[in-house]
Amino acid sequence: GGYQGYYSFEWEKLWHPEIEEPEAALAQYPAEILKYFS
Secondary structure (H helix, E strand, C coil), rough: CCCCCCCCCCCCCCCCCCCCCHHHHHHHHHHHHHHHCC
C-alpha cells in the first residue's frame, strides 16, 4: 500500500430498508475493514 488518504463508510438504510440497523453495522466495521489490510 502506502495509501495515506481517508476511507469512508456508507450505510444506505433509506434505500435498502432490509439491511441491519447502522448501530450493528458500525460495531462490526473495524473488524471487517482490518481484513482488507492484514
